[in-house]
Amino acid sequence: MxxxxxxxxxxxxxxxxxxxxxxxxxxxxxxxxxxxxxxxxxxxxxxxxxxxxxxxxxxxxxxxxxxxxxxxxxxxEGEDMRVVDKTGHLHWEEVDTDGHGRxxxxxxxxxxxxxxxxxxxxxxxxxxxxxxxxxxxxxxxxxxxxxxxxxxxxxxxxxxxxxxxxxxxxxxxxxxxQYSTISCLDTRIHSIDTKSPHISRMVGQGSYFAFSDCKGLMAQRNGDGSVRTYAMLQVGETWLKDTGVDWLDPEAAKEFLLKEYADWDECLKDLIRHADSDITPRVLYQxxxxxxxxxxxxxxxxxxxxxxxxxxxxxxxxxxxxxxxxxxxxxxxxxxxxxxxxxxxxxxxxxxxxxxxxxxxxxxxxxxFFQKDAPREFVKAFEEIMAQRGPPPNAMPDPQA
Ligand SMILES: Cc1cc2nc3c(=O)[nH]c(=O)nc-3n(C[C@H](O)[C@H](O)[C@H](O)COP(=O)(O)OP(=O)(O)OC[C@H]3O[C@@H](n4cnc5c(N)ncnc54)[C@H](O)[C@@H]3O)c2cc1C
The missing domain is CATH 3.50.50.60 (FAD/NAD(P)-binding domain)
Incomplete structure (x- = not known):
């Protein structure tokens, strides 16, 4: 033109x-x-x-x-990150006092x-x-x-x-x-420090990600004193509908999700159990x-x-x-x-x-992230990338690896 x-x-x-x-x-x-x-x-x-x-x-x-x-x-301080599996076993920790510029x-x-x-x-x-x-x-x-x-x-x-x-x-x-293979329930716990101090300590100042069995619980502290957790599941495109759950009914949503994560550590399940009323279902496309x-x-x-x-x-x-x-x-x-x-x-x-x-x-x-034995392969790949760049401040290798 x-x-x-x-x-x-x-x-x-x-x-x-x-x-x-x-x-x-x-x-x-x-x-x-x-x-x-x-x-x-x-x-x-x-x-x-x-x-x-x-x-x-x-x-x-x-x-x-x-x-x-x-x-x-x-x-x-929001850059802090911990990655665990469904038992709560720590695979990666980065408590990033100087920050990585992110x-x-x-x-x-x-x-x-x-x-x-x-x-x-x-x-x-x-x-x-x-x-x-x-x-x-x-x-x-x-x-x-x-x-x-x-x-x-x-x-x-x-x-x-x-x-x-x-x-x-x-x-x-x-x-x-196209459907990415992942569907998500976006949950939140407000006033985390007073309402659920044990979750506040577990999540820390940044992100706390748990992955196992093609599922994830991705928790992040927000600046307003809340913790937001995305329950991510690798399921069919219409799964959210097919379950028949009314996702806008928080108690029904939590009850169903707790069954989906039944064999996960109790502290991790508390991320769902303690969630407030605003649960949002999301289907992820790409x-x-x-x-x-x-x-x-x-x-x-x-x-x-x-x-x-x-x-x-x-x-x-x-x-x-x-x-x-x-x-x-x-x-x-x-x-x-x-x-x-x-x-x-x-x-x-x-x-x-x-x-x-x-x-x-x-x-x-x-x-x-969405492998049966996650987060093992992710942490391995991440360590390789970090080794090329130079070690992060507090990287903790998985002692069981
Ligand atoms: C659960 C989830 C978590 C995420 N977390 C991260 C993260 O941690 N880091 C990250 O980098 N990204 C993240 N993203 C992705 C990020 O949100 C998007 O990449 C980003 O918002 C894209 O910005 P955008 O301006 O292109 O589009 P959008 O943020 O989608 O904005 C589009 C705007 O267009 C408006 N609009 C749409 N259609 C019309 C229309 N017909 N007429 C007029 N207005 C219209 C919408 O209302 C909206 O305001 C996440 C996404 C999701 C779903």
Whole structure:
């Protein structure tokens, strides 16, 4: 596309990727329209804790001039990690006083930081993009469904930052997300220090992961004094439904889960037993690790829309933010040169190469976590990686290995 005026840019989705891109375009005084289907910023519980990596998530925040504010809400001690099996036997411990440069942050705080860095009216809340249709000259019409009615707007560039079930992705590829083999129950214990001090001690300041028998209990301390535990199970795609359990009934959900983890250590089962009322079922999907598309004028993707993966390498949010940074550079450069299409194509080539690597790493981790004798193979693989990089501060090899 050879633009003669400032291009009209739409960003679909105010997740971490879409917000980061918006912040950087705002700093560069490039106008954009940001559509978000949620009615307002507090309409949904945002989920757990995320670790931001130096070379991606933190780099993006630095470029967005938000790194100092981020440091105020980040938790370096959140990097602590213990990995055990179903008996509670410790296979790996990293109590990381100096940190590996990957501090944790509550997702709600990260989103707040990004939202507060934009003008108050930057997000068009309650605007669900229903469909997108090509018009002339590489432009696209976006059809918006809002409480006030539906409307149509035309844009030179539509950025799909709209997550797993992107409305933009089908215009670039027929590939759909596939079931990852993992289903998840997202549970939480609030006020952990007073309510369940023994669980608080067990989980520590960071993450406490238990894996065995193709199942996991992944517990993480959050900054608000709660512990979030993902009960992860390698089961069929429709398992959550097939069990017949009403997952929104916390007592029924806990009773069923305790049977699923019947032969696990009692302290581990307490992560389920002590859970509060807000249990959320999640079916985890992913795109193929080599997912790619042929560049098309007027459209592009970032974040989960471009490379949906499971959380087993902790890369999703980091890549989404790095994409936001790299795409902002492409848009700024392409606008100056009046050749947005070539700049976006280059962004896509580089983004696909780096995301394929992380999608493969994520898939390898999933396979290692969900083995009968997990976490043995995962710890072995992790030790090999750490040996190449130099030993971690408090690595404890499994004495039974
Ligand atoms: C259980 C779980 C745990 C995770 N843990 C981690 C972790 O520890 N570390 C990590 O790096 N990643 C983790 N992830 C992955 C991480 O959440 C995602 O990779 C990240 O949120 C992707 O950001 P995004 O901006 O691309 O998309 P999203 O965060 O999905 O944001 C997309 C936005 O688009 C909006 N939207 C969607 N459709 C439309 C539409 N039609 N119109 C308008 N708006 C729309 C949505 O409402 C949403 O606000 C986890 C994921 C899950 C499920």
């Amino acid at each position: 050879t633009t003669t005026t400032t291009p009209r840019i739409a960003i679909v989705g105010a997740g971490p990727g879409g917000l980061l891109l918006s912040r950087l375009l705002h700093l560069a005084s490039i106008p954009f329209t940001l559509y978000e289907r949620e009615p307002h910023r507090h309409s949904r519980e945002q989920g757990g804790s995320l670790d931001l990596h130096e070379e991606s998530g933190q780099l993006a925040l630095k470029e967005a001039q938000l790194i100092d504010e981020f440091r105020k809400i980040a938790r370096a 501090p944790e942050v509550d997702r709600v705080l990260l989103r707040g930081l990004l939202l507060d860095s934009l003008p108050e009216d930057a997000v068009e809340w309650g605007c669900k993009v229903g469909s997108i249709t090509p018009t002339e000259g590489g432009k696209h019409d976006i059809h918006i469904e809002a409480a006030s009615g539906s409307e149509r707007e035309t844009f030179d560039l539509v950025v799909g930052a709209d997550g797993a079930w992107s409305k933009v992705r089908p215009l670039l590829s027929d590939t759909k997300p 795109l193929p690790t080599d997912f790619a598309w042929t560049s098309k004028q007027g459209l592009t993707l970032l974040g989960d829309a471009a490379h949906l993966m499971t959380p087993f390498a902790g890369e999703g949010v980091n890549l989404a933010m790095l994409d936001g940074l790299e795409l902002s550079k492409a848009i700024i450069h392409g606008t100056k040169l009046r050749d947005l299409t070539s700049a976006v194509r280059k962004y896509e080539e580089e983004m696909m190469a780096r995301s394929h690597e992380k999608m493969e790493e994520t898939w390898r981790n999933l396979e290692l």
